[in-house]
Amino acid sequence: MLEPKMLSQVVALVLEAGALICAELQRAGGPRGTGDKADVDLEIELMLRHGLAQLYGGDFVGEETGRNLTGQAFCWVVDPNDGTADFLAGRQGSAVSVGLLHRGEPILGVVYAPVTPSGPDCIAWQKGMRALLRNGQSVNPPRQPNGLHNSVVFVSSAASSRRAENDALCAPAICEPMPSIAYRLARAAVGDGAAGVSLYPVSPHDVVAGHALLLAAGGDLFDQDGKRIRYTKLAGFCSPVEQCFGGDNLACLNLVARPWKDLLLK
Template identity: 60%
Template sequence: MAELQVRDLLVPVIELALQAGRLIEAELSRPDGPRGEGDKAEVDVEIEALLRDGLKQILACDFVGEETGVDLSGHRFAWVVDPNDGTADFLKQRPGSSVSIGLLRDGTPVLGVVYAPVNAHGPDCIAWAEGLQTLLRNGQPVSRDLCSATLSSGSVVFVSYSAYLKPEQNAVLCRPAIFHPMPSIAYRLARVAAGDGIAAVSLYSVSTHDVVAAHALLRAVNGDIWNERGELLRYASPNAFSRPLRFCFGGAQSACAEL
């Protein structure tokens, strides 16, 4: 049996993410607004059911979802999904939530698709799979290397949307860079990988399903993700799937260490 080429999975995964994005768009277009409250939206479950079925048809393996649970059998591959990262902001009809689909092989992120169907810059799909030379952004190759990137004047740090409430404090914390608040840690990290910023931060607890897809994107550009103790985020055991990060710093190593 020929060895699986992860890059061959990317096109159907992107197509599935775009399909999920249409459900987000439709939900935001409802006359009464999105269904749900707090950080739970009804469409999230509907999207994850779609993704779970579709992804298992693309590659039948383990599955880690935010809404429909975890299915771990010891398979070397595992899909890790957040159907609508940034739900709380989504329910307030703030643009920028994202569909996040990642694939782990033996605990290493080897494929990621992060799709923000509704945001200020228009639909944005950032994707990569092991075997590709560059990221793809809306189907176009994007070259980026974070290996020697540093926190500098004019660089951008993406932070949680609520940073709008404390602009002075966030300006100090991100100096000499500028800070840009937006929903969805998955999309913040993906935008760093695609070249829009130097680092992305969450000072709210995040879970595995929030970051695996974007972690793959960062791997492609020599970036990574660290926790609040400066330790690299890794997925070595099933327990890692249910253990949240208190804080999350992703992007260029030098910038994240300074932040």
């Protein structure tokens, strides 16, 4: 079992990482980096890798510094700045994502978007807690008995240029484009919408933290075939993930059945 104070210590590290993202955005000339690589991503991951190892030993999987897998029961899974390309393009909503697996089960997740249109947003949980924490306050997410009705589906920022087509695929919900898949899943977990979607392949570092939050809220994460996504002890997917749908279970299975590939082929 994790100590109750573990989550607060992880959150403190993640908030420190978020401060680095904010500072990078305020640099003269803007953030360093091009394409989908930002200099601050590596700096953040090195800080998190060291800090998390000090908190609780275990294996490590990171987007920037790679894997250290020795077969231990616990494994930290980190994306220092999920949504880097959008971050470098000046779009708000990239997120720090820190998850912890125990023998392949997500047991802790912290997702922090330091810059959003509504202000900083940190969503966190560890196994044993009865509620999620959002910016330090307990949140009991409302269930979505109506599935997609009167709700929102969080999709990638690329959907902004094809809003009508994405709305049609999400109907009767509407789509809300935003950068980070980690943050999309976190927002679905706290009940801001029915689901978060990625139409492109993801890696464990993209989704483990958000997946932990979804499980805590009674939801789950599904692949393109409607199969529940699960992880091996070595922090890999049990089967390839080309697309993912996370949130309310019925809403996700409804979305999986829709012709998303038609959108990608156009």
